[in-house]
Amino acid sequence: MFSTEPSNVSPQEPRKAIYKYLTDEEKVELDDHLTRTQIKKNDFIFKEGDKPLGFITLEEGKVKIFKEGVGGREQILRMVKPGGFVSYRALIAGEIHIASAMALEDSIISVIDADHFFNKLLKNTQISTRLLTKLAKELGFSNSRTVTLTQKHIRGRLAESIILLKYKYGVEPDGSTIKAYLSREDLANLSNMTTSNAIRTLSSFVTEKVIAIDGRKVRILDHQKLERISKLG
Amino acid sequence: MFSTEPSNVSPQEPRKAIYKYLTDEEKVELDDHLTRTQIKKNDFIFKEGDKPLGFITLEEGKVKIFKEGVGGREQILRMVKPGGFVSYRALIAGEIHIASAMALEDSIISVIDADHFFNKLLKNTQISTRLLTKLAKELGFSNSRTVTLTQKHIRGRLAESIILLKYKYGVEPDGSTIKAYLSREDLANLSNMTTSNAIRTLSSFVTEKVIAIDGRKVRILDHQKLERISKLG
């Protein structure tokens, strides 16, 4: 159900996801309208309510996109990996950001200014088609998540989040340790639960030998069982 | 927060939402690839798992798009009004349907076959741009709903759904009766709660003079208060 292909194929995607659709000439032109920026861990890239500055892709690092809900409780909507898009929805919709973006580790982003994005890139049919497809898939993902997060029980939600992280960020050479080290709080905010319950449920998964944890490292011991927990909640 | 403009401006949108972007010639061509179909109340237009047949717009009636969750519990993802799109996301994403569509009343749909949609309509820049924007807005709506449905309390969720219906379908000439007559069950499925709780909460809104109900007619007596309940839920 996740709109992401497993990422453990190549160590890192090509730095600029857009490049493959451009001629050499266009690439040079793009570079004039592109700013690479270092983002430190826990720094915001944009906040709910901000006007989108441009089209932002992630070159290195990890980023979470989240929304503040009732009483400041945060819900992580999606995670970004290198080669992925950090800011595009609000820009395309012509809206202000309805969510915030924060770096989960030291990261590098590319900001393409809005003018160039609309007047050049979006006029490239390959790119606009790619974006259309991307948005359609992302909408499907979001719809599925809505149902998951509202209907599955706590164990199912956490199991699904762990599987999601595995497919998004891939695994270490050992084939089972997820290449993403989230705090229990982030794990909770991804799964719509309190931190206490994330910790508790994680512990019971360990007891049941579904996963093993070492600090923030999560190793999946029994993927089948994890899928079963995710499905039957 | 809703991606829909109030619909009580004009009595009905032009029948075919796509027409305005086409030349006379193209309109005639479109008609060759378009099938108008009558759908009876409670009939499915498509089901979860189906392959999308084409690009489907709604000409008359009301349609709900919903997803079956845990234990067959249904979550309504969105409602469609005349002029709106019934089936487009899965087609564009190249996926099978992840949700089902059912007519809430006798309706008429237009089905544009997939080939014509991809080879002609989507090559029209105006149309593809419009779809891009539409998808981006819809994604924002879905993201907001995810947070609402997971975090707001039951009163807030129901209040938001009522407001949503008001903006989507508009009101009767009296200026306050919502032009949509949903069963308590549908109202519950829209708001992520059980039917019992929809009935109960609706009753308490009546007691508090926020709304008045007459069968399935819902009249908003105090919009301000409803907004407040939705926000502070």
Added chain:
DNA sequence: TAACTTTGATGCTGCACAGCATAAATCGTA
């Protein structure tokens, strides 16, 4: 290395909501 802060772990308590059951009202149809 000590003092402080943040994160992780676990137990206890309360309540919002689901999940029934029952009955009344309304709808659909023969």
Added chain:
DNA sequence: TACGATTTATGCTGTGCAGCATCAAAGTTA
């Protein structure tokens, strides 16, 4: 118009999870 089916209404019970509090462990800074 009568009968069964569906929808609406309301009450009761149980429980999953939030919301603390406490303590240990790990990480940070002087």
